[in-house]
Amino acid sequence: MQFTLISKTFDANIPAVIAALLLVLLAFTAIVGPAFIHYRPDAVDLNQLKQPPNKEHLLGTDSKGRDILSRLVYGSRISLSVGIIASSLSMCIGIFFGLISGYFGGKVDMILSQIFDIFLAFPSLLLAIGISTVMPPGLTSAMLAITLVGWAGFARLVRGITLSLKEQTYIEASRALGASSARILYKHVLPNALPLLFVAGSLRVGGFILLEAALSFLGLGIQPPAPSWGSMISLNRAYINSAPWMVIFPGLAISITVMSFNILGDFFRDKFDPKMQA
Amino acid sequence: MTFYILKRCLLFIPTLLGITLITFILMQSLPGDPVQGMVGERASPETLVRIRAELGHDRSLPMQYIGYLKLLFTGELGRSYYTNRKIAEDLYQKFPNTLKLALTAMLFASVVGIGIGTFAAVKRDSIWDRLVTLISVGGISIPVFWLGLTLMLIFAFYIPLLPPSGMGDGSLINIILPATTLGTFSLSYIARVTRSSMLESLSQPYINSARAKGLPEMEVVLKHALKNSLIPVITLIGLDLGSYLNGAVLTETIFGWDGIGQYALEGIMKRDYPVIMGVVLFGSIIFITMNLLVDISYQFLDPRVRVKK
Numbered sequence: 001m002q003f004t005l006i007s008k009t010f011d012a013n014i015p016a017v018i019a020a021l022l023l024v025l026l027a028f029t030a031i032v033g034p035a036f037i038h039y040r041p042d043a044v045d046l047n048q049l050k051q052p053p054n055k056e057h058l059l060g061t062d063s064k065g066r067d068i069l070s071r072l073v074y075g076s077r078i079s080l081s082v083g084i085i086a087s088s089l090s091m092c093i094g095i096f097f098g099l100i101s102g103y104f105g106g107k108v109d110m111i112l113s114q115i116f117d118i119f120l121a122f123p124s125l126l127l128a129i130g131i132s133t134v135m136p137p138g139l140t141s142a143m144l145a146i147t148l149v150g151w152a153g154f155a156r157l158v159r160g161i162t163l164s165l166k167e168q169t170y171i172e173a174s175r176a177l178g179a180s181s182a183r184i185l186y187k188h189v190l191p192n193a194l195p196l197l198f199v200a201g202s203l204r205v206g207g208f209i210l211l212e213a214a215l216s217f218l219g220l221g222i223q224p225p226a227p228s229w230g231s232m233i234s235l236n237r238a239y240i241n242s243a244p245w246m247v248i249f250p251g252l253a254i255s256i257t258v259m260s261f262n263i264l265g266d267f268f269r270d271k272f273d274p275k276m277q278a
Numbered sequence: 279m280t281f282y283i284l285k286r287c288l289l290f291i292p293t294l295l296g297i298t299l300i301t302f303i304l305m306q307s308l309p310g311d312p313v314q315g316m317v318g319e320r321a322s323p324e325t326l327v328r329i330r331a332e333l334g335h336d337r338s339l340p341m342q343y344i345g346y347l348k349l350l351f352t353g354e355l356g357r358s359y360y361t362n363r364k365i366a367e368d369l370y371q372k373f374p375n376t377l378k379l380a381l382t383a384m385l386f387a388s389v390v391g392i393g394i395g396t397f398a399a400v401k402r403d404s405i406w407d408r409l410v411t412l413i414s415v416g417g418i419s420i421p422v423f424w425l426g427l428t429l430m431l432i433f434a435f436y437i438p439l440l441p442p443s444g445m446g447d448g449s450l451i452n453i454i455l456p457a458t459t460l461g462t463f464s465l466s467y468i469a470r471v472t473r474s475s476m477l478e479s480l481s482q483p484y485i486n487s488a489r490a491k492g493l494p495e496m497e498v499v500l501k502h503a504l505k506n507s508l509i510p511v512i513t514l515i516g517l518d519l520g521s522y523l524n525g526a527v528l529t530e531t532i533f534g535w536d537g538i539g540q541y542a543l544e545g546i547m548k549r550d551y552p553v554i555m556g557v558v559l560f561g562s563i564i565f566i567t568m569n570l571l572v573d574i575s576y577q578f579l580d581p582r583v584r585v586k587k
Contacts (some may be wrong), residue, residue, distance in 0.1 A: 015412070022397045026468060044371070083402065094371070113291055114293070114296065115296070117293050117296070118293055118296030118297060118299075118300065119300075121293050121294075121296065121562055121565065121566045121569075122300075122558070122562045123520065123521055123524045123561055123565045124521075124522045124523035124524060125523075125527055126523060126542075126557070126561045126562060127558070127562075128552065128557065129527070129542065129546065129554065129558065130301065130304050130558040131304065133304075133546065133549075133551065133554050133555075134304055134307040134308050134309075135307075168330075168351070173575050193294075196567055200324075206418075206419060210419075210421055213421050214421065214422070214423065214528060217421075217423050217528070218527070218528075218543065218546055219546065219547065220530075220546065230421070230423075233423065233424055233427070234423075234538075237532075240427055240430070240431055241431070244431055247427055247428075247431075248428065250424075251420075251421060251424030251427070251428065252427075254420075254421050254422045254423065254424065255416070255419050255424070255425065256419075256587055258418075258419035258420075258421075259415055259416055259419035262415050262418060263415055264418050266415070269477070
């Protein structure tokens with residue numbers, strides 16, 4: 001019976017089902033995974049440097065003798081939390097400015113739109129690099145950088161939605177009844193924007209996770225010994241020839257995670273907004 | 279139409295200024311002396327005084343920004359902290375390499391992307407179609423740097439076919455791995471857009487007429503449907519070319535390719551702030567220039583847009 005429930009929700013779209021299951025698994029791993037892991041992610045074992053996957057270390061050990069599986073599990077917390085928190089933050093900021101820009105129009109819109117365009121004028125990684133350089137590297141700088149890279153895209157989207165909704169009769173009616181702008185925006189415009197925002201958000205989380213991975217790969221985001229998947233790849237890439245598993249597994253983790261978000265995002269987009277471009 | 283072009287070019291300017299403003303603000307936020315940030319650590323005291331006067335360090339911040347703009351206008355991007363070479367010169371030297379890589383990657387991405395996108399559209403809903411969709415989703419999900427490393431592992435180490443890194447003597451074989459890595463992301467998007475665009479074209483009435491005329495299917499697909507589907511794809515190609523600046527940082531690092539991407543990374547590793555900011559600014563200017571060109575060319579490419587205006 002649950003099977004039919006799931007199939008109905010997902011329109012029997014097998015990739016979407018698999019993606020959803022993978023993400024649930026990932027969330028589970030991030031939240032309670034560390035409880036099942038024997039090795040600490042920073043536990044250095046100099047007798048077990050660069051070991052291939054074996055019975056003791058299911059995915060092998062890295063160049064400092066740390067268990068890769070445990071680093072992947074602990075790292076899932078980092079990657080997921082940065083991805084989700086950064087996208088939520090940039091979405092909130094984007095919604096705020098997008099609503100204002102779209103609703104009030106005129107000079108406010110002109111100035112805000114120009115600001116959106118300026119932020120969108122930077123290639124995302126370059127802007128993220130520029131921002132994370134001005135402060136000490138770490139979780140905060142990565143989050144700030146990703147948020148500042150992403151907010152303008154959401155803002156422009158929300159502005160478009162607001163512009164199109166602004167002319168609706170029920171908005172006019174609310175205004176005639178004396179509703180304040182804030183109330184109109186909050187009660188009428190925003191709820192109608194939510195489905196599209198949800199789609200846009202889910203399609204972008206993957207990009208944010210990739211951005212975080214790139215930043216930590218470059219040494220600008222999460223710093224070692226914190227097990228960010230991206231930094232795992234950069235730390236061990238010198239040994240790719242002799243011990244490839246150290247690089248392959250973190251990369252697989254990133255790819256599968258991002259792919260699941262993208263597949264789900266595609267599915268939601270097809271469901272909620274068939275007009276939206278790929 | 280000329281009016282639209284002029285308008286677009288005019289709007290370009292505030293965005294360009296905005297980029298310089300944000301870069302300026304970032305540079306002001308850097309730890310340390312911002313004048314050193316422009317001038318480099320090994321500068322002589324005379325140079326420091328001169329640049330300080332030019333930047334008007336004793337002046338207010340807005341005046342300093344004007345001074346910064348003046349310097350930029352003369353093509354002055356400062357000097358590296360470490361090598362004390364002019365950043366503008368370094369960029370001038372390395373950019374052609376990045377350009378070579380980007381163009382090759384784009385060629386690869388377009389040819390393969392359009393190819394498999396068309397194939398998927400023609401064989402709609404078949405196993406091939408699903409496979410192409412899967413590949414395209416995968417292509418945009420894989421981190422560029424990991425893809426590069428994996429390709430290097432397979433094709434340079436396990437099967438010693440291609441050189442693992444370096445630009446070599448400039449021969450083509452060195453560009454294969456980096457270009458493939460850089461291009462895969464675009465390839466996926468191009469395939470997707472080609473597919474949906476082709477699907478739309480193939481459902482047009484004139485395709486039926488072509489088939490009814492007795493034209494071979496290959497000609498129908500390639501000569502008629504494909505040509506008309508290419509407009510969104512071309513826009514995508516133009517935009518993606520600009521975003522290769524992102525991918526280049528990662529790809530050039532992995533493959534030791536001497537372009538502005540690797541230059542940026544070296545700057546990051548050494549905390550060479552003038553270099554980092556120089557690349558950010560330079561890259562962004564190229565990016566928005568590309569976007570502007572794509573925007574304008576769209577006017578020429580799609581007659582429907584002209585009519586609407």
